[in-house]
Amino acid sequence: MTPCTAHSIPIVWQDNDLLVVNKPSGLLTVPGRGPEKQDCLINRLLVDFPNSRIVHRLDQPTSGLVLIPQNHHAHKTLGRQFETRTISKQYIAVVDGCLKLDSGEIDLPLICDWPNRPRQMVDHENGKNALTRYQVLERCEAKGNTRLALTPVTGRSHQLRVHMLALGHPILGDTLYAPEPVIARASRLQLHARHIEFTHPVSDEKIFVTCEPSF
Numbered sequence: 513m514t515p516c517t518a519h520s521i522p523i524v525w526q527d528n529d530l531l532v533v534n535k536p537s538g539l540l541t542v543p544g545r546g547p548e549k550q551d552c553l554i555n556r557l558l559v560d561f562p563n564s565r566i567v568h569r570l571d572q573p574t575s576g577l578v579l580i581p582q583n584h585h586a587h588k589t590l591g592r593q594f595e596t597r598t599i600s601k602q603y604i605a606v607v608d609g610c611l612k613l614d615s616g617e618i619d620l621p622l623i624c625d626w627p628n629r630p631r632q633m634v635d636h637e638n639g640k641n642a643l644t645r646y647q648v649l650e651r652c653e654a655k656g657n658t659r660l661a662l663t664p665v666t667g668r669s670h671q672l673r674v675h676m677l678a679l680g681h682p683i684l685g686d687t688l689y690a691p692e693p694v695i696a697r698a699s700r701l702q703l704h705a706r707h708i709e710f711t712h713p714v715s716d717e718k719i720f721v722t723c724e725p726s727f
Contacts, residue, residue, distance in 0.1 A: 520536075520556070521533050521534070521535070521536075521553065521556050521557055522534040522723075524577065524721055524723050525719070525721045528582065529581070529582055529583060529585075529586040529712070529713055529714050530579060530580060530581050530582055530586050530590070530712075530713070531557070531561065531564070531579075531580040531582065532577055532578070532579055532580070532708065532721045533553070533557065533577070533578055533580055534575065534576060534577060534578075534723045535553050535570050535574075535575055535576060535577075535578050535705075536575055537573055537574065537575040537700045537701060537704075538572060538573060538700065539551070539552060539553055539556075539572065540552035540553065540572050541553045541554065541566065541569040541570055541572075541578065542554055542566055542569065543555060553578065554566050554580075557580060561580070561582065563582045563583060564580050564581075564582060565580065565581045565582070565584075565586075565587045566580070567579055567580075567581055567587055567590045567591050567594065568594055568667075570705055571670065571673075571701075571703075573685070573686075573687070573700060573701035573703070574603075574701060574703045574704065574705065575700075575703075575704045575705070575725065575726070576603070576703075576704040576705025576706060576723065576725070577601075577705045577706070577707070577708045577721060577723050578705070579708065579710065581713070585713060585714070586713040586714070589713035590710065590713055593710055593711060594667070597665070597666070597667075598710075598711065599708065599709065599710045600663070600707075600708070600709040600710075601663070601664060601705060601707065601708050601709075602661055602662070602663050602705075602706055602707040602708075603661070603662040603663075603664070603672060603703060603704060603705050603706060604649075604659070604660070604661060604662075604703075604704045604706045604724075604725050605659075605660050605662050605672065605676065605683050605702055605703045605704075606657050606658070606659050606660075606683070606684050606698070606702035606727065607657060607658050607660060607676050607681040607682065607683050607684065607702075608656065608657055608681055608682050608683075608684060608690070608694045608697070609656060609657065609658065609680065609681045610651045610652075610653055610656065610657070610658050611646075611648055611651070611658045611660070611679075611681060613648075614647065614648045615645070615646060615647040615648065616645075616646055617643060617644065617645050617646075618643070618644045618645075618646065618675040618676075618678065618679055619641075619642075619643050620634045620636075620639075620642060620674075620675060620678055621634065621635060621636060621638075621639030621640055621641050621642055622634060622635070622639045622640060622642045622668045622669075622670075622671060622674055623635040623638050623639040623640065624669070630669070630670070630688075631670070631688060631689070632668070632669055632670040632671075632674050633674065634674065634678050640666075640668060641666060642666045642668040642671050642675065643664075643665040643666050644662060644663065644664050644665065644666075644671060644672060644675045645662070645663040645665065646660050646661065646662050646663075647660065647661045647663075648660060649661055657684060657697075658681065660676075661706075662676075670688070670689075672703060673686055673688065673689050673701075673703070674689065677689045677690070682694050683701060683702055683703050684697045684698035684701075684702040685697070685698030685699065685700050685701045685702050686701050686703075687701070698727070700727075702727050704725035704726075704727070705723075706722060706723060706724060706725060707720070707721070707722045707723075708720075708721050709721075
């Protein structure tokens with residue numbers, strides 16, 4: 513990992529066309545409404561990297577890898593890769609309970625729960641298709657939790673969090689979806705974007721970047 517920027521965003525990989533950074537948990541990806549929500553990933557990066565652009569986001573409580581294009585061509589090319597689902601991402605999560613199966617798929621359509629937004633929910637009639645693959649990495653029966661690798665095939669809002677809740681295993685520390693006892697078991701959301709694979713927008717080289725979680 514290269515040194516942090518002046519504003520404490522670790523840069524995991526970089527060249528003239530893009531950065532791959534490790535967003536801290538609790539930091540917005542882009543600014544929200546109001547002066548108290550202007551501190552965010554992109555605004556911090558713009559100080560040292562004024563050509564930075566956003567092509568995808570992580571939820572505020574989620575940590576991990578974010579691609580930051582440094583020019584229009586990189587932004588357009590990577591955006592197309594996200595649209596065509598040719599970018600692959602893997603997350604690490606620690607969830608409540610011990611999953612019985614070692615691996616599986618969660619195929620449940622999602623839609624915004626408008627009266628309770630930004631919450632999302634499963635809706636078999638009106639929801640958009642959403643698919644998540646999971647693999648058990650470790651079961652801790654003493655603590656009653658499971659460490660998972662999660663691969664989102666689609667990219668719906670809050671997809672991993674809602675899918676794990678629907679499976680009966682909410683993510684530890686998830687203040688939006690988990691019940692209070694599960695929230696209390698972690699100081700932050702135990703979800704981290706660990707690995708990303710994409711095609712370089714200029715060289716066409718396949719790039720693999722990994723950053724392990726702190727939990």
